[in-house]
Amino acid sequence: xxxQSVINLFGGFGVFLCVFICSCLPIVETKIAIPLGISTSIWxxxxxxxxxxxxxxxxxxxxxxxILIFVFHFFVKRIRKRNKNKKITSKIENFLNIxxxxxxxxxxxxxxxxxxxxxxxxxxxxxxYSGAMLCVLLNLKxxxxxxxxxxxxxxxxxxxxxxxxxFFEFINLFLTIxxxxxxxxxxxxxxxxxxxxxxxxxxQK
Numbered sequence: 614x615x616x617q618s619v620i621n622l623f624g625g626f627g628v629f630l631c632v633f634i635c636s637c638l639p640i641v642e643t644k645i646a647i648p649l650g651i652s653t654s655i656w657x658x659x660x661x662x663x664x665x666x667x668x669x670x671x672x673x674x675x676x677x678x679x680i681l682i683f684v685f686h687f688f689v690k691r692i693r694k695r696n697k698n699k700k701i702t703s704k705i706e707n708f709l710n711i712x713x714x715x716x717x718x719x720x721x722x723x724x725x726x727x728x729x730x731x732x733x734x735x736x737x738x739x740x741x742y743s744g745a746m747l748c749v750l751l752n753l754k755x756x757x758x759x760x761x762x763x764x765x766x767x768x769x770x771x772x773x774x775x776x777x778x779x780f781f782e783f784i785n786l787f788l789t790i791x792x793x794x795x796x797x798x799x800x801x802x803x804x805x806x807x808x809x810x811x812x813x814x815x816x817q818k
Contacts, residue, residue, distance in 0.1 A: 628650065628656055628659050628660070628661060629661075629669055631649070631650075632646050632647075632649060632650040632661065632666055632669045632670055632673070633646075633669055633670075633672065633673040634673070635649055635670075635673075636669070636670040636671075636672075636673030636674040636677070637673050637674065637676065637677035639740075639741075639742045640740075640795060640799060641795070642674060642740050642741050642742075642769075643670045643671070643674050643735070643740075643766075643769055643770050643773055644735045644736075644740070644773060644791060644795070645788070645791060645792065645795070646666070646669075646670040646673065646674070647663075647666050647667055647670045647770065647773045647774065647777055648666075648773070648777055648784055648787055648788040648791065649666075649788060650665065650666030650669060650670065651663050651666045651777065651781075651784055652784060652785055652788055653785070654785045663774065663777055663778060663781070666777075667770055667773075667774045670770055670773075671766070671767065671770045674741055674766050674769075674770065675762075675763055675766055675767075677741060678741050678745055678759075678762040678763065678766055679759055679762070679763075681741065681742065681745035681746075681762075682745050682748060682749070682755065682758045682759050682762055683755075685745055685746050685748075685749040686749050686755055686758070689749045689750065721753075724751050724753065725753075725757070725761055728744055728747055728748055728751070728753075728761050728765065729761055729764060729765040729768070730765075731743065731744045731747065731765070732744035732761070732762060732764075732765025732766055732768070732769060733765050733768035733769050733772065734769070734772075735769055735772055735773050735776075740769065741762070741766060741769075744761075744762060744765055745758070745762055748761055748762060
């Protein structure tokens with residue numbers, strides 16, 4: 614009954630739209646979007662083929678990546694002009710849990726390699742949003758940032774495509790495990806951030 618309701622609600626174009634939107638969302642991104650699109654337990658006969666889900670997710674995440682680069686470039690540029698001590702950008706780096714300063718003096722080729730790997734890895738908190746932000750923090754040019762994000766995102770989608778193809782028969786189980794894993798990881802990181810702030814406040818007192 615629930616399955617039929619979901620199919621009726623999102624059937625046809627709705628499946629495309631749902632996968633497209635999921636691929637744009639932080640944390641979720643293509644890690645969930647691609648297996649979601651081919652899940653027959655959710656969409657029934659309206660489920661996409663593996664290639665369709667791959668292409669729609671790639672399109673959505675690439676679109677989101679380009680928008681993010683422009684937005685981050687604009688805001689970080691303004692922040693750095695107004696804050697000589699770069700306190701806000703430092704907080705952003707800490708929030709991402711990656712020390713961008715370690716790569717500030719590195720060669721551009723090493724920066725690009727690091728960012729491409731970060732974008733390509735289909736794991737929580739290493740993806741489109743953190744990669745796009747670090748492209749800006751590491752002072753890549755606008756066109757370089759866009760190319761790195763697009764290429765890294767393509768590799769990310771390709772890796773997920775291969776995994777989904779290899780475990781196609783178990784895709785519903787894979788999707789469930791992936792969602793649970795992302796939720797647990799997100800919860801763990803939130804708890805860690807909370808305790809770190811509490812410890813920091815205690816130390817200051």
